[in-house]
Amino acid sequence: xxxxxxxxxNKFYRFSKIYENTNLDDYKNKIITIFVTEGKxxxxxxxxxVEVHADQGILISSKSNISSINLIDNAILYEVVSEKKTxxxxxxxxxxxxxxxxxxxxxxxxxxxxxxEKPWGYELWIIxxxxxxxxxxxxxxxxxxxxxxxxxxxxETNYILSGKARIINNxxxxxxxxxxxxxxxxxxxxxxxxYSKEINAPYSFSVMPGEVHRIYSIEDYIxxxxxxxxxxxxxxxxxxxxxxxxxIVSEHKNK
Numbered sequence: 001x002x003x004x005x006x007x008x009x010n011k012f013y014r015f016s017k018i019y020e021n022t023n024l025d026d027y028k029n030k031i032i033t034i035f036v037t038e039g040k041x042x043x044x045x046x047x048x049x050v051e052v053h054a055d056q057g058i059l060i061s062s063k064s065n066i067s068s069i070n071l072i073d074n075a076i077l078y079e080v081v082s083e084k085k086t087x088x089x090x091x092x093x094x095x096x097x098x099x100x101x102x103x104x105x106x107x108x109x110x111x112x113x114x115x116x117e118k119p120w121g122y123e124l125w126i127i128x129x130x131x132x133x134x135x136x137x138x139x140x141x142x143x144x145x146x147x148x149x150x151x152x153x154x155x156e157t158n159y160i161l162s163g164k165a166r167i168i169n170n171x172x173x174x175x176x177x178x179x180x181x182x183x184x185x186x187x188x189x190x191x192x193x194x195y196s197k198e199i200n201a202p203y204s205f206s207v208m209p210g211e212v213h214r215i216y217s218i219e220d221y222i223x224x225x226x227x228x229x230x231x232x233x234x235x236x237x238x239x240x241x242x243x244x245x246x247x248i249v250s251e252h253k254n255k
Contacts (some may be wrong), residue, residue, distance in 0.1 A: 006078075006204040007226060013133040015046045015157050015226040022079070024066055031089060031132045033058040035110070035224075038205045039075030042070045045107055057110030057126050057135070061089045064106045078159075080226050082132040090130035092229070096254040101130065113137070116251050119241045120144035120217070125150040129229060136225045140165075140217040148191075148214045148238040151207070152176070156227035159204040163221025167205060168196040168214040177212035179245070182237050183213070212237065 003022060005072045007015040018034075023145045034041070035057035043050045044067040045060065052058045060082040061064065071077070095113055113124040121144065124137040140146070140163075148168070152175045168191050189195075191212070201221065207213050232247040 005177075006159045008206040010155060010206070012082065012155055012228050013226060014079075015159070015224075016079050016081075017077055017159075018071075018077045021069055021071060024069065027060075027066055029062050029084050031062060031084060032111075032175070033080040033129075033133065034058050034060070034077055035079075035125050035126055035135060036075060036077045039071065039073035040074060041075050041077060042068075050107070050109070052109065055111070057108060057125055058107055059089075059091070059104055059129075060107045061104055078135075078224060080133050080135055082129075086131045089132075092128040092130055094125065094128070094252055096252050097249075111244075118146075118251060119243075120146060123225075128231065132227065134225075134229055134231060136191050136229045138223045138225055140215065140221050140223075141176045142217050142220050145216040145240065146214060147234070147236040147243065148212065149234050149236050150175075150177070150182070150212045151209050151230065151233045152235065153209055154228050154230040154233040155206070155208060156225055157204060157206040158215070158223050159224050160199065160201045160221055160223040162201045164200050164218040166192070166196050166197070166198045166216040166218060168170055168192065169205060169207060169211060171195045171212045172208070172210055173212055176202065177210065177235075179235060182235075186192060186212070187239070 004017045036052050036054050038054055040053045045064050089104045091102045094100055101216040110126055113126050116123040126133045126135040236245045
């Protein structure tokens with residue numbers, strides 16, 4: 001089995017790229033998201049064959065019985081696996097002006113991904129689970145950058161699939177740090193010189209709560225981001241567009 005783990009070991013999820021059929025025993029009593037980027041897969045769930053095509057995903061609850069997974073047409077897929085910790089599997093659905101909760105009993109095909117417009121590009125929200133993990137696909141245009149930021153609770157992994165970027169990370173201020181306190185800490189530090197590196201895709205890195213980070217696009221790039229559910233947990237230290245910390249409602253409104 002060719003299975004490349006993209007996330008550092010953590011208690012929240014395992015994020016992997018899959019090239020060949022996986023070990024089904026590893027899925028027992030787990031919450032599973034699979035996203036197909038090339039080809040298609042056929043999954044037998046509760047004695048029913050379900051097809052998942054390129055640019056689609058599937059969310060599978062711990063109540064489902066998976067008998068087989070077949071990769072077809074040189075399929076490439078990504079999986080996010082979390083340990084079961086609640087009886088009910090709840091998906092957050094962002095309708096632009098409000099957030100709804102939907103219970104998933106056995107499985108759900110993931111398509112029609114919500115597009116969140118950003119000044120630097122956009123995000124496609126593939127799945128947002130209340131108690132488990134999030135999977136997003138991100139596009140950033142050349143010569144842009146996201147906010148200089150950190151999170152108080154959110155743990156995340158970024159996998160840059162294509163393109164070229166410069167990444168700031170590994171500078172820790174702690175999850176309880178204030179914005180003014182953090183700005184003072186970086187006044188006499190050259191983050192680009194001392195805490196950044198230029199990377200070519202493919203490349204993955206994980207970010208802990210309290211870790212200052214930023215991505216600069218040297219070329220257009222596409223990435224996948226897996227994280228814990230606290231998507232509004234963004235403490236912006238610097239932002240080219242003067243966006244405040246937290247959720248930017250205008251980015252989420254349905255167009």
